[in-house]
Amino acid sequence: MTSVAETPARAADLTVVHVPVSDPRVRPLLRELGHEYSTRYGTDAHAEITRYPDEEFTPPHGGLLLLLLENGSPVAGGAFRRYDAATAELKRIWTHSAHRRRGLARRVLAELEHEAGARGYRRIHLTTGPRQPEARGLYLATGYTPLFDIEADPETVGSHPFEKDLVLTTLPGKATEQ
Structure with missing residues (x-):
């Protein structure tokens, strides 16, 4: 059984959850992400979304999938993996289409940066595509x-x-994990 760490976020009904890629709450976000990639780039996005094995997104080097849940439903998420000894690579940062323009992706970024820093990374690397001006x-x-x-x-x-480059800070409302 995989343990899931949950900490209160900025609102009582918004929760940060660290889950494995196999968690069923991840599927709707990845499905919508795949659909959007396919629509924007005209290709089947399955190969891109599954390019990295799930193990690359697990501790100690890789980085857990982080979901923002609102009233128990996933509304945004992201993950990181080891890029090199000092650098984490952010992947799959996503906000559900019904929840955009609320600052959720910015919150996911901050949470992922914090977690990567807590795991000893000092730099973040990421890529986005040419047809993702919002990103x-x-x-x-x-x-x-x-x-x-x-x-x-x-x-x-x-x-x-x-x-x-990461600057180690404490997130507002972030509980210290034991």
Whole structure:
């Protein structure tokens, strides 16, 4: 049996949950993510979503899938995996389409950065695609450094890599895990 850590989030009905990829609450978000990737890029997204084995997203090096639950239902999530000894790579950051424009992705980023820092990582790496301007805007707004020419046509750049040095901080309302 896998243990699930839950801590209260900023609102009484918003909970942060750390779960394995196999948790059934993950499926709806990954299904919607796959649909959106397929719609935006015109390909079957299954290969991209399943490219990394689940074990890469488990402790001690990889990083647990984090879900934000609202009234018990998943509304946003993300994960990280080991990129190198000092760097975590963020993957699958997602907000359910019915819950966008509420700052949930920003909250997921902050939680993932905190968890990666707690596991000893000092830098974050991530990539997004050229047809995801919302993600690009989020990463720029939250202090990520683009490793590509942001003035270039996004389609000519291809994958959009970003990085960020971690500053260890305590999240507001974050309970210390024992």
